Amino acid sequence: MRSYRGEEDLVNTLRSWLLERDFLLLRQAAPTQLAPYSLDPLSAQLDRELRAILSR
């Protein structure tokens, strides 16, 4: 996710994404960056937390 502050920032980022296709860099980085948020690790974390609640 990339946030923007005001019109100039939005124009600059949108320009680079639409004209230079810079968003492709983010798409390529996603598998590595989002690996901790994929099914296996997130489900393990959720499972641990819910089982901890049940044992309270």
Added chain:
Amino acid sequence: MQKKIALIEPYRHSEVLRSLIHLLDHRGWRVSIFTNPTVRADLYEVHDHPRLRWWVGDTQAPAVFLQGHLPQLAEQDLLLFVTLVTDFNRLSRIDWPAPSILILHNGHTFFAPWQHLRFPRRGRDWLRLLRMLLRGEPRRRQRLLASVDFLSGPSPHIQADWCRRWPQLLERYQWVSPLPFAFYEGPGVERTDSRLRVVIPGTVNPAGRDYQLLYRALQRILPDLQQPLDLFLLGSARSTAARRVVQSFESLSSPLLTCHYFPDVLAQVDFDRHLRSADFLLLPLRSHYPLGLIRERYGYSTISGGLNDAQPKGLPLL
């Protein structure tokens, strides 16, 4: 040992429900879903999943629906309320037969409604205010919070912020870590054509999104555009205000731009199809948005569902 959990969603957060189903099923939980026909239709991917149990009813009055299923709820090890936004009085009187967790999505609405009340502008707003006062809705919400065992916020950052701003919440309620609303499923299919596809997910609602800012930005960029651009307003554009937004985007003069919009609510399968073919998502959020009479603040009191739309396929989001 296999545990049983009820996921209760009587409204429309089907994307959160879908993620929780997959995450829990993956770890061997026996999942029962209590919901309405619309949400079940939205979850077309897991309709016929052999390990899921469905309890589908008219959830106009969630308390009546859930009270009618207390025997099934009693079979569960845990009850997880994905969303509760109405029927607080009757819901708070139910003695839940298993430990219960309520996910809260809007902090101001639940914890500080009077401080974040917006001035009623239209007749409908004054009626809302009258109803809020006469029915004592904030008190009803507090009773609901007291009737469940655990509360959970929409994100770790926001939950921590709530407890910092309102320290009494830590004494009054038991909190559990925020649960994941989405997970990364792997990259989407790469398209080979040269068209750019940009999607703004969610209902077209200028009260919560600054479409004018986006309009001005596009107006400045379009003259330099080299390739065809498909802009999808991927959500219902039914209201008068939404139609004005559509008209303004359609008035952008570029032979390379095509604006797509949908006059009614999209079927989930179509929403997902358009989302997956996007190059990136745009989310022109305003800092605040009105939820009824209460002003919620993105990133502080609530999060946008657009974040949940971006994560599954790792779509860049601006």
